[in-house]
Amino acid sequence: MAQYIINMNASLRASDEFIIHKLDSTHIFDQPHVEQMIRSQIAKFREDNTYVNPN
Template identity: 60%
Template sequence: MFMNILHFYQVDSESLKFQKITDTSMVNATKGLFISCDVPMAQFIINLNSTLPASQKFIIHILDSTHMFVQPHAAEMIRSAVSDFRDQNSYEKPA
């Protein structure tokens, strides 16, 4: 007989350790995007989020200094802001 066994884990944001959830009667799931980037870019995204009103904040959870979980509707806004930031901070050699 074949059985599917699912194990659910939660991340302790303080210690970054995974803890197995034994009571699976109530599991909260949130759809989102996982972002992995370097520390300066993560700080830029966190700052971008902090400048928005509470109703428009998009960061669901900051996992560590280079990883975060954000709402999926914010993907294009984040890409656009990062692109603009890079364009403003790029050196172009004078002709």
Template identity: 55%
Template sequence: MLNFSPEIKRNFLIMVNAIKGLYIECDIPMAQLIINMNGALPQSQKFIIHVLDNTRIFVRSDMAGQIRSAIATFREQNTYEKPS
């Protein structure tokens, strides 16, 4: 029988959970757009894993295309064109 020190035994009890995701760093309005987009979805389709702070979000990596598309649409709707 192996006899481990209490410190080694304690380290065996620590479990690590790893989640594959996408780290997004953006300005506050874009972060709010992503958070609102997530909030409009049913619980089973939510994609935000963790909001780190006002400008950094960790999301499911399979949602990258949809987030990019929503941001592109948002930017097109909020683009100022100087009248001629």
């Protein structure tokens, strides 16, 4: 998920970027006001990429 969040951050204008520091490959220090936006985008990503058996 860290790479997804990094890509999400990179798609924004420089003034809207929210990542303060990449700590390592799995941890990111970000602006506190974007927590809910990140959580909702991850939930949407997971929902869009969940296999549903067509039966």
